[in-house]
Amino acid sequence: MSDNPFLNDHGYGPQSAADRIYAVERFDLDECRAALDVPGLQKAVANKLHSRIRKLEWEAENLRHTELGQELRCTKCNDFWPDDKEFYFQAGGRSQQPCKACYALLPSRAARKAGAAARVQP
Numbered sequence: 001m002s003d004n005p006f007l008n009d010h011g012y013g014p015q016s017a018a019d020r021i022y023a024v025e026r027f028d029l030d031e032c033r034a035a036l037d038v039p040g041l042q043k044a045v046a047n048k049l050h051s052r053i054r055k056l057e058w059e060a061e062n063l064r065h066t067e068l069g070q071e072l073r074c075t076k077c078n079d080f081w082p083d084d085k086e087f088y089f090q091a092g093g094r095s096q097q098p099c100k101a102c103y104a105l106l107p108s109r110a111a112r113k114a115g116a117a118a119r120v121q122p
């Protein structure tokens, strides 16, 4: 293996920006960081690497894998909950923050509930 994560064991690898951007999708954090030092790296590829590094760092901090499946950290209560529709509202196939328990306690949500209750009163 060389220091250039784009190259395979035989020293061959993608050279064009488009092909390298495609390759970055499979890089882990160490490979992404090493790739930033590749001489003559295209700006678009560097941007893609920075974006993937941010994503991987976020996942390392906010996702964890248990024997029951993937769990996601809630941005509000900081607890990990199963990453599914029972614990998080879904949009576009992805869990939305915060978790359902925290969502119910949001001030905007509480105000709406209070408003609805007031309207029901005679």
Ligand SMILES: [Zn+2]
Residues within 6 Å of the ligand: 074, 075, 076, 077, 078, 079, 098, 099, 100, 101, 102, 103
């Ligand atoms: Zn929460």
